[in-house]
Amino acid sequence: MRIGSVALDHRYALAPMAGMTDTAFRRLVKARGGCGLVVTEMVSSEGLVRGIDRTLEYAEYTEAERPVSIQIFGGDPGKMAAAAQVVETMKADIVDVNMGCPVPKIAKHNAGCSLMREPAHAARIVRAMTDAVDIPVTVKMRAGWDGASINAPSMARMMEDAGAAAVAVHGRTAKQSYSGDSDWELISTVAAAVAIPVLGSGDCVTPQQMVERSRAGVAGVLVGRGALRNPWIFQQAAALAAGREVREISLAERGRFLLEYIDLLLREGLDETGGFRHRAPGMARSRPPRPARSRERWVVNKLRALGSWYTKGLHGGSQLRTAINQADSVEALRAIVSSHFLELVGDALA
């Protein structure tokens, strides 16, 4: 599968998820195989253009994640074009526009899913971006703003005309947020309406669903929450699609994933000269590392966020979730993870 000039090894992609798809998580998912593309958390176009440290941090990625798409949000064509140029200077493979976020804080700034209420303005944004950069510009949208204004097929055509190289569609309206089901029939209609690749999104929580839905006329499938519960889902779907056996993931592996995540997060941002980060030239200001205590707090909070998804459906998952939520240090988290995933005890200490 291709998105413009970018070739993807697999038709399955990690969906953008604010607060979740940080560079550490993306690397861990990618390393497990089967994932053709990773997308960052949404990044503010305003913050990128102004070179705000925290914003730049959200946009950082490593070589191991390629191909990588940086998702930006905003409602101003000029700023979105300038932000796309920052993304291009950072040497990301793709720049994606968020037209799906239903959160009022974003939507009220004429960004996110509110752009689906102003298709002509949305098209101006995409046109300004495609005129400004050579890398592919893609758009992630919803079914529409609400049930009375489902317009993903016509929006997708307009985005294609404005130069978008692909669109992704989450088959729910902004009004629905996450209630009801993602409408894969509508997603197929969008795929039939345009010549560019369409990626479908919503409710793929098993490798079987991914394979089935990737046959519904779409070029690819984005997986969000399913990957937070099971980061091996891409590897499993790729195996299934190739007629190979789907490998069961052991408890020890599941535990090791969390321990590795903790380790990567602890190292995050410390290496200012290691050369694995991509920042726009001139923006590589010397940001002081987070102080140890606030770093630890940040890691604890990140683990709580992932834990709320990762523990779903696991044996003893709710006790594990509670224990993770109560842990207030990295040491406590490591001990909880090691003792929950029993086989790990010897393993982790070895």
Ligand SMILES: Cc1cc2nc3c(=O)[nH]c(=O)nc-3n(C[C@H](O)[C@H](O)[C@H](O)COP(=O)(O)O)c2cc1C
């Ligand atoms: C915690 C969370 C954060 C999300 N953040 C973003 C985001 O930043 N940008 C975006 O386009 N979609 C975002 N989404 C939507 C997902 O990319 C995806 O379209 C949606 O969750 C449906 O797919 P799923 O059922 O596989 O999770 C987010 C979803 C979740 C659950």
